[in-house]
Amino acid sequence: EDQVTQSPEALRLQEGESSSLNCSYTVSGLRGLFWYRQDPGKGPEFLFTLYSAGEEKEKERLKATLTKKESFLHITAPKPEDSATYLCAVQASANSGYSTLTFGKGTMLLVSP
Amino acid sequence: DGGITQSPKYLFRKEGQNVTLSCEQNLNHDAMYWYRQDPGQGLRLIYYSQIVNDFQKGDIAEGYSVSREKKESFPLTVTSAQKNPTAFYLCASRMHRQGFTGNTIYFGEGSWLTVV
Numbered sequence: 587e588d589q590v591t592q593s594p595e596a597l598r599l600q601e602g603e604s605s606s607l608n609c610s611y612t613v614s615g616l617r618g619l620f621w622y623r624q625d626p627g628k629g630p631e632f633l634f635t636l637y638s639a640g641e642e643k644e645k646e647r648l649k650a651t652l653t654k655k656e657s658f659l660h661i662t663a664p665k666p667e668d669s670a671t672y673l674c675a676v677q678a679s680a681n682s683g684y685s686t687l688t689f690g691k692g693t694m695l696l697v698s699p
Numbered sequence: 700d701g702g703i704t705q706s707p708k709y710l711f712r713k714e715g716q717n718v719t720l721s722c723e724q725n726l727n728h729d730a731m732y733w734y735r736q737d738p739g740q741g742l743r744l745i746y747y748s749q750i751v752n753d754f755q756k757g758d759i760a761e762g763y764s765v766s767r768e769k770k771e772s773f774p775l776t777v778t779s780a781q782k783n784p785t786a787f788y789l790c791a792s793r794m795h796r797q798g799f800t801g802n803t804i805y806f807g808e809g810s811w812l813t814v815v
Contacts (some may be wrong), residue, residue, distance in 0.1 A: 590741070618802075620803070620804070622806075625809075627808045627809070628704075628808055628809065629703075629789055629806035629807050630742075630789070630806045630809045631806075632803055632804075632805060635803055661709075673741075673742070675742075677803075682797075686732065686744055686747055686757065687742075687744075687804055688741075689734075689741035689742040689743075690741055691739065691740060691741045692741065
């Protein structure tokens with residue numbers, strides 16, 4: 587069974603205080619690892635897809651990295667507008683050629699001015 | 700603008716009543732999904748559909764039903780058999796290409812369902 591574990595559950599940072607969110611996964615054949623941002627009462631907003639170990643992607647203050655067991659979302663010099671819940675999901679290989687996403691429970695990030 | 704539209708945003712259901720949540724996309728995506736989100740839990744898959752007139756049960760399909768008569772539309776009915784339907788419901792879609800690794804799934808804005 588595919589599993590995704592995100593840590594910490596919640597993180598409070600001061601503006602400008604860099605940190606990292608962790609996503610550990612076990613999956614039989616990784617087809618892709620996804621990061622989403624979700625604001626309260628809204629649908630998840632796509633951030634990144636990573637396909638293979640060693641891959642990195644950046645967007646503004648966010649940088650996602652991937653190893654064979656986990657992914658990190660690094661937040662450099664965060665601002666209050668980065669406050670949100672960050673979701674990690676994996677897409678596994680399936681014999682039928684179809685596959686769905688398995689999500690972690692998310693990390694709630696609060697950045698204080 | 701291209702996107703996924705869910706309606707209504709807020710819905711109240713009485714005990715024993717069936718309700719239907721609408722999901723429409725104009726992204727020309729092949730696959731569509733319904734997820735349920737509860738506080739402190741990850742998104743859980745209810746149903747998904749890869750092509751028109753075909754759909755599969757997800758992890759928590761009991762008490763729900765779907766149809767896929769058009770590529771653009773994937774409505775979800777929450778039946779009276781669903782004993783704990785109060786949750787945030789998310790519709791999603793993606794372009795499906797056989798064997799392609801990791802197509803991105805995009806989400807709508809969600810619908811809140813509350814039992815009264």
